[in-house]
Amino acid sequence: MDTQQLADFLRVRREALSPQDVGLPGTSRRRTPGLRREEVARLADISTDYYTRLEQDRAPQPSPDVLRALTRALRLTLDERDHLFRLAGHAVPDRRRADDHVSPVLLSVLDRLIDVPAQVMTDLGVTLVQNHLARAVFGDLTRVGGPATSVIYRWFTDPEARAGYPLQDHDRESRVLVADLRAAVVRRDDPPARRLVRRLLRDSPEFAALWPLHDVGVLRGRRKRIRHPDVGLLELDCQALVDEDRTQVLALFPPAPGTSSAERLTLLGAIGSLQDPTPL
Numbered sequence: 001m002d003t004q005q006l007a008d009f010l011r012v013r014r015e016a017l018s019p020q021d022v023g024l025p026g027t028s029r030r031r032t033p034g035l036r037r038e039e040v041a042r043l044a045d046i047s048t049d050y051y052t053r054l055e056q057d058r059a060p061q062p063s064p065d066v067l068r069a070l071t072r073a074l075r076l077t078l079d080e081r082d083h084l085f086r087l088a089g090h091a092v093p094d095r096r097r098a099d100d101h102v103s104p105v106l107l108s109v110l111d112r113l114i115d116v117p118a119q120v121m122t123d124l125g126v127t128l129v130q131n132h133l134a135r136a137v138f139g140d141l142t143r144v145g146g147p148a149t150s151v152i153y154r155w156f157t158d159p160e161a162r163a164g165y166p167l168q169d170h171d172r173e174s175r176v177l178v179a180d181l182r183a184a185v186v187r188r189d190d191p192p193a194r195r196l197v198r199r200l201l202r203d204s205p206e207f208a209a210l211w212p213l214h215d216v217g218v219l220r221g222r223r224k225r226i227r228h229p230d231v232g233l234l235e236l237d238c239q240a241l242v243d244e245d246r247t248q249v250l251a252l253f254p255p256a257p258g259t260s261s262a263e264r265l266t267l268l269g270a271i272g273s274l275q276d277p278t279p280l
Helices: 003-015 035-045 049-056 065-071 078-088 102-112 130-138 151-157 166-190 191-203 207-213 263-270
Strands: 120-121 127-129 219-226 232-242 250-252
Touching: 003 035, 003 078, 035 049, 035 065, 035 219, 065 078, 065 207, 078 102, 102 120, 120 219, 127 130, 127 219, 130 219, 130 263, 151 166, 166 191, 166 207, 250 263
Parallel strands: none
Antiparallel strands: 120 127, 120 250, 219 232, 232 250
16 A cells, blocks of 8 residues: 555545536635545545545555545546555456446546436346435435345335335336346346346346346336325336446436426435335
């Protein structure tokens, strides 16, 4: 671990970013260039004290989870992320298997979406980052651990994951998720995809009945209806923007035209979620 170079690298990358680069309001009263340390810490969900000690070459070795969080907070490219891991004394993530790096371009788009729920997900249904409104609608999906990190796995194995969806929508949702997963598994042809399918076949009789049908359909857009505990029924038009290698999608959930969902989203954005919704 090269603590001095790590400290210098973090400081230089922080000073190279403006608040607008990460979706924060700008101010003319900044005495030094770039983001403040507390802003980076907040974006990475770590303490300001710990981040400050990292920049001052006084902190213990950061964990890989902290490094991944800093990668997103500082909008690092893949090459910069690899450099960060090496400076911190950790093995560089395998690019062929790891798909948790969110490109700065997707993060930049997400930062600017303040009135529409949006989140970046892998094609296996793992949510990597959400904006404020998406967390208010769906719950904080980035803190779920184990196989349940995939919304597909939760849908087929956890009744609570379906509680926010009208019962009459369940069958269609199941078929859409299976068809999209079928396309992703063949496209990826990697251990994480095959492992997810094995777990679903083992843990969900419903999935085991649908999988042999070989339905295939890449999920690009659809209508979602969600019963939110604070504001009632939300009707959202889900649109998916895929990255160039199709392993990640930026999912947007604008309110469906002609519904009262726009007003309810505005209310939800103003008050935040009065109770932390169960992850959907």
